[in-house]
Amino acid sequence: MKAIIIEDEAPARDIVKSFLKEHSDIEFCGEFGDGFSGIKAIKELEPDLIFLDVQMPKITGFEMLELIDNPPEIIFTTAYDQYAIKAFEMNAVDYLLKPFAQDRFNQAVEKAKTKIHEQKTEPEKIKKVIEEIDEKPDTIFRIVAKKRGQIHVIPVEKLLFIEAKDDYVMLHTTDGKFLKEKTMKYYESHLDGQEFVRVHRSYIVRVDQVKRLEPYGKSSYIAILSDGEKANVSLSGYKKLKEVLSF
């Protein structure tokens, strides 16, 4: 069983390394100081378990996980208690609040071992619980996305509109299009409602990108966006737009 540490503070890495000595069945494969090198390491070393910090330079531990297709088991280590819900949303094995004791650490590691051996996960059930708790989500200010092996960190200011594509969403930005495995609902609730409006089941648009609205059929519209792209607007979407733009 292989483990790595992704954490930006050296002493915090040292304590995990030191605690790991009690677990001879875990092979320690390396430590990394930020999310980007973490992604690379996961690809190359294929660890079974990651000790992951949340607050790191450039991209957070959460954002890093979004960029990995089949993430290994995760034990979060952080001084921030407000991320616990999000961590379990990410199917983390455990959430260690710094500073933590060897006993508590061992508990988390044992949980990870069981999980790895049994390969038993119930992500759907947990996700549902989480969605109910997460009533007032934080507004996001950047989006991480991968395209042709390259990682892009895109500020929300560059996002033009979002289009639903089956189980994915297509993010249209000034830097190009990016496909992400997220739901429309996620973006609807995590983007600033004054800037972005869900105008249709399949479209979220940045309101200042809407150049004009053209009637389409009996009770719906088509929004013409400033780059010439079109987005369907349902009747309820039209009402929401009307409210935000107050026309």
Next chain:
Amino acid sequence: MKHPITQSMRGILIYASIWGVILVFHVLTLFLLYKLPVEVALTDGFVFNIIYALLSLALWYPALYNDIEKQTISNLAINHLSIMALTLVFWISIGLFTTKTIFANKELYISFLESGLPWRVFLGIFYYLGTVLLYYLTIYEHNLKEHILQESLLREKVSEAELNTLKSQINPHFLFNSLNSIGSLTITNPQKAHQMIIKLSGFLRYSLAHDPTKLIPLKQEIENMESYIAVEKERFGDKLVFNKEIEPGCENINVPFLIIQPLIENSIKHGVYESTGPIEVKLSCEYIGEESVKITVANGFDPDAIHRKGTGTGLKNIQERMKIIYQLNDLFTYKKYEKHFEVSLIIPRKAAIRAKVLN
């Protein structure tokens, strides 16, 4: 400020009833003392009192624009005397014209009108003074209320700023991450752990013990800030590069308590936390002129890092405190360059108003 009478129905009713009482006295006097016929007494009363009641409404404006506190007595007297003269001329001439037109054939009444002129002038002056006095009282009451409101707002701001200072003194994440580092060092390097505990304790003691409203020598502020840096340095290693440049003599100036460390903390948060490479944080203090000292905290940052636009509460807090302590704007400035960020404080040698503000 709105007209106190016409702004509400209630005001109009009260005003009308006051003039109603005056009207009754007026008519009774003419009827009982001067033995005027009832219809003449009534007409006289209505004409003269209604005209004055309307004129009095307009007197609000001269009262409003002739501020007692801002004008000299002589100016005030001249203004009011001329407005009063105008009011009287206007009132008596319209009144006389109307009553004379109505009772053109009643010579007895007309001669009564003419002989009674001095009395009317006296009455007019009396009404004028009464009205203007009432208006001034209203204005005074309004200003007083406003003043009390302003004062309580200011007080609220001061205590809010103080509270924020207290709250922001120790960032819990800093504290827990530091404790985690110390925990780690106790295993890997106990000697260093001990040193770090000393530094952290020094910083905590300083932050908790001092009165946030006090001024303190810059030297002590710098010492405390260095304890803080030492702790952060242990966490971030070579990523944090700290330099200082202090012009000799500056250390002795008094500065607001715990004003340097939050600036450094802000620099570390936006520079070091968000970067993967080394970031320089630099403190410089220099004299500007003989009276003031300029303190600058500059930090590099990674221009590629996209971070949440800070709420700016940390810096705003400092700005507010500077404003409250020195009663001067523009002592706090900040500027973002392409690759570095800079905050400057100008510390006047004298915070003369501080005793007043801080007690």
